[in-house]
Ligand SMILES: Nc1ncnc2c1ncn2[C@@H]1O[C@H](COP(=O)(O)OP(=O)(O)O)[C@@H](O)[C@H]1O
């Protein structure tokens with residue numbers, strides 16, 4: 001189909017180093033994230049996947065003692081610029097966390113939270129955003145009769161889809177997901193994987209996963225991290241069938257990690 | 258065979274010992290609990306029994322008469338209500354604000370540790386010292402005179418450490434995952450605090466408020482130096498007026514007026530308990546409301 005058009009990179013990372021105090025967690029990362037694709041970040045625990053993901057929406061700013069060097073551009077704009085508006089950046093780059101973390105508010109208020117903060121006040125507009133986002137996250141049918149009930153009453157899988165809906169309500173361009181299914185049972189995991197494949201039509205998705213199956217099933221691109229380094233990256237089928245690096249091969253065939 | 262029987266016996270013995278130990282500990286803790294609860298109930302019961310006969314509508318709403326030996330204690334009730342309200346108005350926003358600064362904004366390090374220790378120590382300063390401080394600063398230096406304003410500010414200083422410490426705990430107990438979720442949605446830091454952190458912290462903050470109110474309503478020394486009057490048979494016209502206040506009134510009727518009927522003393526004490534109880538009830542309702550609102554119960 002539109003292969004050529006989709007080759008466009010939305011995020012580019014050049015020579016990225018990240019330190020927690022003296023400890024270097026990311027070493028000279030070079031990569032780019034392609035628009036409307038699902039990119040998977042794989043690698044053993046502690047190799048820096050989450051850290052890398054969190055550099056893309058500057059969530060690492062929240063941790064004291066973090067230094068970032070190098071270049072990260074989003075739509076051509078350097079995101080570590082002094083005068084970049086972080087709040088605006090995070091509106092365009094949404095995030096879903098490892099453990100579902102809906103606010104202890106109603107389902108409706110969870111989804112409306114982001115739009116409200118960016119100034120949507122009209123009840124009709126909010127209603128519409130909430131409905132659309134919940135539909136997009138394949139949750140609408142299950143919750144439409146209990147929008148004002150607590151989000152904490154939902155099952156784990158539903159909570160995670162609510163968190164996805166909450167992120168989608170901001171109409172972001174990129175959705176970052178950090179092991180979004182690791183706390184869920186296989187059925188809930190399946191639903192979220194299906195959802196991700198649907199979402200990539202409209203969104204660029206970067207997903208951290210420690211499940212090789214998941215990466216193979218849902219991603220177009222895969223990047224393999226090891227001890228803070230990006231060892232290999234490319235089309236997912238290539239990474240899984242004909243990896244160039246021995247370490248990648250060992251990892252994807254389950255020989256370590 | 259013999260072996261297993263032996264082992265079985267040993268096991269049963271161990272189980273029995275374990276059960277006895279469990280029972281012992283349970284009994285011990287129950288005793289501790291009773292040792293705390295029984296005196297409290299006794300004190301309250303004693304005051305209720307001795308005071309309830311005196312407390313009626315006219316006792317609550319009339320001015321004192323005949324050298325306070327007759328009539329009611331209305332001005333002291335009103336005085337204490339004003340003082341407690343004033344204290345809350347000054348201390349709650351300031352204390353919560355300081356707690357927000359210390360937990361959410363200040364860079365954690367030596368300075369914040371030092372401030373925390375200072376605040377904790379302030380909580381242990383005797384209340385008469387606060388009274389003297391209030392007398393020097395608010396009554397004389399700032400020129401408020403002996404007044405509701407000076408008294409409320411002094412009591413506010415007195416309970417600020419409690420408010421700050423409990424608010425800090427409440428704010429810190431809000432999981433970071435909520436802050437991250439909010440910030441990741443493009444909420445600013447202040448929006449995150451106001452919309453996510455504070456609503457979840459308010460029940461805990463109210464606990465500090467309750468403790469503070471109890472102290473503010475019951476303290477005698479600070480108000481003696483900054484606001485309380487021996488006898489004023491009228492209500493205050495402004496915040497610059499002196500007032501009577503329940504704890505000081507209780508002290509006066511108990512020790513300063515010869516021939517004071519017992520009933521007036523215990524009636525006054527009961528009303529003081531009642532006023533504190535009413536404020537507690539308010540704070541508890543707010544607490545529950547916010548708990549419900551955040552769907553946490
Ligand atoms: N806040 C932090 N402070 C210090 N070190 C951290 C922090 N977060 C992560 N690290 C370290 O950085 C490395 C990468 O962590 P992380 O990105 O969480 O790995 P992954 O997500 O791949 O499991 C690990 O060695 C981890 O211990």
Ligand SMILES: [Mg+2]
Pocket residue numbers: 049050051178
């Ligand atoms: Mg991780």
